[in-house]
Amino acid sequence: MRKNGLLIALGGFLGSALLLMVIQPPLGWSWAAWGAYVPMILASSPRLRARTLILTGYVVGVAYWLASLWWVKPVTWQGWLTFCLYSGVLWPVLSLGIRYCRGRRWPLVAAAPVLIVGTEQLQGLFLGGFYWRFLAHSQYRNLSIIQIADIFGAAGVSFLIAAISGLMAEWILYAVAPRGLAATSSRRRKSTRAAMLVKSGVVAAAVVASLLYGRWRVAQTDRVVRIGPRVGVVQSNTPQSVKETFQSGRQILEELLDLSQACAQFGADLIIWPETMVQAIINREVLELIDPNHESAQFDRALSHHAAQSNAYLLVGAYAATPRVAADRHVDLVEKYNSAILYDATGYKTDQRYDKIHLVPFGEVIPFQRTVPWLYGLLMWFTPYTYDYSLDYGTRYTVFDMNRPRETTPGRHRFAVMICYEDTIPAIARRFALDASRHKQVDWLVNISNDGWFVQLDGGSGEIVPSIELLQHVAICAFRAVENRLAVVRSVNSGISCVIDSAGRIRDGYEGGNLPDAHTHRTAVKGWFVDHVPIDPRVTIFSKWGQWLDFCCKMGVWAIIILPVLFRWLRTMKGFRFARTPE
Known part of the structure; x- marks a missing residue:
């Protein structure tokens, strides 16, 4: 037996x-x-x-x-x-x-x-x-x-x-x-x-x-959705192994500016770049303390100029930090964040910034550094690097405002950003969906991600080979759209960049662009597209009750795990008898 x-x-x-x-x-x-x-x-x-x-x-x-x-x-x-x-x-x-x-x-x-x-x-x-x-x-x-x-x-x-x-x-x-x-x-x-x-x-x-x-x-x-502003989406195709090289930062920036310019020429009101593709710390608090000729300051000026020249809002994935000036005037970065930063249509960098709240263990943060040092030391062995690259957790659920879109779509629009795998966590999208009075506070969601971690550079042919992670990721993201009746605009390094409407439909095609029409073919390619984002006014039961x-x-x-143990203990007490499960 x-x-x-x-x-x-x-x-x-x-x-x-x-x-x-x-x-x-x-x-x-x-x-x-x-x-x-x-x-x-x-x-x-x-x-x-x-x-x-x-x-x-x-x-x-x-x-x-x-x-x-x-x-x-x-x-x-x-x-x-x-x-x-x-x-x-x-x-x-x-x-x-x-x-x-x-x-x-x-x-x-x-x-x-x-x-x-x-x-x-x-x-x-x-x-x-x-x-x-x-x-x-x-x-x-x-x-x-x-x-x-x-x-x-x-x-x-x-x-x-x-x-x-x-x-x-x-x-x-x-x-x-x-x-x-x-x-x-x-x-x-x-x-x-x-x-x-x-x-x-x-x-x-x-x-x-x-x-x-x-x-x-x-x-x-x-029947209920209305047409929102034109959103331009940029998709780079840079494997993480290339992105990490010192020389790549400026090259990536120039490539993205070219793709972004194509979005602007097609009339995008908002242009979105993938997660951390700006390889610099560009928040105002840091830039005010560093040399104007520092590469971070140069990147910031290039982004500001591009937004103003394009007459479009520009949302970029970059880094932010909390600076501290030491006694010798040296600037220390005491906190560092994976951030989404918004430039308005005049080139002004707004005060609105979203710092990623849910960091990926081992990929972005090494747990237990302050609480359990010995365990932290052990976990360092599980990381892809030999040094501690930990970022800090964001704390604010930032809602971004677009107050000056183009004349074709007048009015105020609001949106929120999920960075990387935050779109796989239902609670984060739900937290953005409604305000304290349970009214819808955003018109759509944005997901910026760097899935270049999960493509491989073929050393022989030089081709970039995608993995199944790219398609599985977008499939999960579709549920955030349905749960909250909010369209999701995705800008993802290596793919899949797309618009998902509030019914969970992953759109093929676009109004203008050069990415493949079918979203399933937008893996391990670079390009851009522009499309209108649909705005859905419906408030869902899930958004309200979670x-x-x-x-x-x-x-x-938990109850079924605990109950058998409890029953066995009760059997040892006088007066309790329970039927045994056959062994």
């Missing part, structure tokens, strides 16, 4: 791992997501030993994440390995939770989605979170289904998909269950069949309701 149990567990985990691999880009077999967890659910039987599920689930889980996140390895193989070792733990946690529920005959159609969504959210426990490869993300092209995200968030889509997996598993278990000979067994089977039909009806109704709601919301989008479903499911997972 032990050998058979191991084979059953291994087959179940491998089956789910393979299905979960193919549902995400680049294959994108989204239809397979609806049954992706069925093999794991079937394998998580109360008849199997817990240690078998723990060992098998962990080994397969780690292997799944190692294969899924291979694009992280060239950046930091230590970070890649560490995250995969952590995420692998969630597979036996999920399996034991399902085993527990099956042992108590709890309906899998309800238990499976709670556990699956809950374990997805537990990815966020690791050093700030990594919200990647959720079931929901596989459906980013299925517009009718993903519209429920404006109520439940992306978790609602994952929940619906997981409910189908739970229902399928229940029907399979019902079909293979021993039929028995007694009349009581026959009556019980009829009762079970009736319950199964009721569950199927409820799930079918939920799917139909989601589809109808989605079609209504998409059709409504086309990730309530995520929280409930996460608490459900």
